[in-house]
Amino acid sequence: MKVEIANLSIAFPTPRGPSLAVRGVSLTVGSEKLGIVGESGSGKSLTARSLLKLLPPEARVTADRLAFDGIDVLTATERQMRSIRGKRAGLILQDPKFSLNPVMTAGEQIAEAWRLHRKTSRREAREATLDLLAQVQIRDPARVAGAYPHELSGGMGQRVMIAMMMAPDPELLIADEPTSALDATVQAEILRLMEDLVSRRGMSLILISHDLPLVSHFCDRVVVMYAGRVVEELRAASLARAEHPYTRGLLACLPTLSHPQQRLATMTRDPAWMDGSS
C-alpha cells in the first residue's frame, strides 16, 4: 500500500475570491509512521482528509496525483471511496465524545463496523468485538462493550475508537490529534497501544498533531507544514538538526523542565515562508 500526493492544493471560496488552505503539497507514505506537524490553519488535517475525500463540499481540490494504493482519489466514485473509507483506511479523531454514536453502546458500534466490512453473523461480530476490546487492552471487555459513550472516560473512549477502526483490518490509519484531549498518563498509553497495533499488523500510519516533540518520538518521518505548505521533511531521529527556521522556532518556543529559560523564544514569521522559499 502506498499513498501518493503530488502538488495538492485545496481552496475555499470566500467573498474576496478563493482562499488557498493547502498549496502544492507533495508527499508519499509507505509502510511507515509519518507525522504531519503544524499549527492551527497549517492545512495538516485537510491534507490527510483529502485522501479519504472527507472535505467540506465547498472545498476545491486539485492535484497532479492523489492516490491510495494506485486508486485515483480525485476521480474515484463515492462507491469506490466507500471501499477505502473505514475498510482500507481508518480515521481516528481527537475527541471520542464527538466521534462515537451517543445512543449506541460501544460494543454495538464495534460490531457494526465488523459486520459492515466483513459480512459475518451477529454472533461472530459480537465475539470479535470482545476480542478487539481485549486487543486495545481493556481489562473488562464485556463491561465496556455494554457501556454507552458517556459512561466511558476519554482514554477508554479512544480505545473503543481504535478497536472500531481495527475491525476491518485496514492498511492505513490516519490519526488526527488522537491524544490531544487526553491526560499525559493516558496519552502515553494510547500512543504505545497504537504503535504496537500498527507495527504488529504492518500498517501505515499518518499521525497529525501540533505537538512536534511528541510526533518525532513516535514516528519514523516528520513533515512540517506552515500556511498550507510543507516547509521541511526530516527523519524523526534528526529533529535536533532541523534546518528550517519555522521548525527550529517551534522547538525553541516550548517551555521545558530540563532547560529553564528566563524568557521564551518567540517567532518572527518571515513572509518568505509563505512561498516555500527560505
Next chain:
Amino acid sequence: MDGRFQLIVVEDLAIRFGRVEAVRGVSFAVARGAAWGIVGESGSGKSTVLRALAGLNEDWSGRMLLDGQVLPRRRNRAFFRRVQMVFQDPYGSLHPRQTVDRALAEPLVAQGIGGADTAIPRALDEVALPQAVRFRYPHQLSGGQRQRVAIARALITSPEVLLLDEPTSALDVSVQAEVLNLLADLQRERDLTYIMVSHNLAVVAHVCPMIAVMQGGKVVETISAEALRAGRTTHPHTAELRALSTELEEP
C-alpha cells in the same frame, strides 16, 4: 512561609458535587506578588479549587481569605475589583456579539469606574494589541489575540490577583510563548499575584516558583519549580507526571 504577607489563604477547602468529593481538604497560602501553580490531570480538582476561589461556586466548606479578610460565600463587588480570572478558551469567554471595546468597557461599568476612553486604548497597548482591534468582534481575531483581549479585560480594573485557568492550553505553541512572556512582564510591572492552573508541568514551572500537585481532590505534594526540575519529588504521582513531561523533551 517566606515571611512575606500572605495575600491569599485557602484552608481545608472541600467541595462536593452530589456524591462526588471533587476537592477534599485543600490548603495553601500565596504571598503578595508570588505566582502559585496548581497542576494535575483532569478530575484532580484543580480547576474546581480555582473556580471556588473566584466565587463561581458558592457550595463549599472550609475557609478562604483575601488580604487577611475571610471571604463571604457570595463575593461582593470589591472582591472582583481585586481578583480577576482568565479562562482557557477565550472564544467561550468573550461574547460573540460584542466588540472588543464593549468587552473591555464592561468591567469598568460594573465597578463604576469612568474614563473608558483612555483606559481601553491603554489596556490594548499593555497586552500589545493594535488599536485597530478595538472595534472588532471576537471571530475577527486570532486565538492569541482573543486571549490577549481576555487578559486585558481582566486587568482593566487594576486587580491585584489574577486567577489563570489553563490560559495557554488552547493556543498554538508559538502563541503560547508570547502569552507566557506577556504574563511574566505584566506580573513584574504591576506586582500581580498569580494562581495558575494547568495540566502542563513545563508551563506551570516556567511561570510559578511554587507548585501544588493535585490528585483525587487532594494536594499530594507542594514542590518548588527548582526541585521539580531537579527531580527531587517526594510523591510518586509527581514523579510520574515529571517523567512523562521530560520524556518528550530530549529528541
